[in-house]
Amino acid sequence: MLQGHYLAVLEARDVDEFRSAVLRFTQDIGFNTVSAVTVVEQHGQDADFIAVGNTPPGYEEAYQRVADSRRDPVLQHLKRQSVPLVWSQDTYLKTGLGDLWEEQAAFGYRTGVAMALHLPEGKHFLLGVDRDAPLPEDRRELTRIVADLQLFAVHAQDTALRILVPPSRQPERPALTVREIEALKWTMEGKTAWEVGTILGISQRTAVMHINNAMHKLDCATKHQAVLKALRLGLIH
Structure with a gap:
């Protein structure tokens, strides 16, 4: 069933189609909110962050606070590793940041799965899905969700780089006959x-x-x- 999602996000022609494909996939694997972020680092300049998702309007201000992002254990994990992170309240409590979890939990961010793809030439793709309900207790079901997210991320990052990255940062297109x-x-x-x-x-x-x-x-x-x-x-x- 998910094969259609992989093809849809890969064939997206613009930002709206890309966002729709990401949201449909998120809902089908049982999550409410999603954030797909493309990061492009440029030498001597601030990195470009291009986000697509459905962050609740009331949470936008908190979501974008740089000070919180530097403390958030999920974001810190994504900066350093490509291994998917399954997170919950315990993830924040273990790092003494229960206050951050309380703030985001009020907007439905209680549990989730997040991962990052660190690509050549200073490009990165972050994908996280979140929900208000607890994650499955069955390890096989949770492993399947993580695997689905990883495979979707591989397809989505190709489209994100094609659609969201400024033309000046796009790779040169080879001349095929x-x-x-x-x-x-x-x-x-x-x-x-x-x-x-x-x-x-x-x-x-x-x-x-x-x-x-x-x-x-x-x-x-x-x-x-x-x-x-x-x-x-x-x-x-």
Whole structure:
């Protein structure tokens, strides 16, 4: 069922579509609020923070206070690690910050799962889902939720970088030939090299050559990575 969410967020064409995909995924895995934050560090300048989510209006001021963010144990974890964090009131009590939890709990932030992807060139993607209800006691169910969040984050960060990052900070788009783009498009549809060759009216060997050339230009080790990167860069849709 969640496969549709991964594809929807990957194919989002603008901020509204991206936000809608993130919110639908959040609700389907049983959470009320979500925050997807793209961070772009620039040498000698303040980092850019671009957030998408549904933070309650009354909590905006508290959410954006820098002083609190420097104390918040969840945010401090995300700054240093890529391992997902399952948090609750105990997370704050153990660090002597029960007051922060009390403040956010009034807005529905009582428990949640958060993770960060630290990417090359000073780019980071943070994704956190939160809710008022306790987290599942069944470890298998909780593990499944964390795994779903991790997989969704991998897809969402590609789109966030494509849509939210300023053009001046976007990676340079490699120049793929028409045949290389066509080969990637059909690979995205799950076609084998033989099928791609048949569709395009070329030999299987030539189809493999076009796919390999695209992988090389995109600096990817597999054709599946090449497809994802081509989607993120807007080379295929």
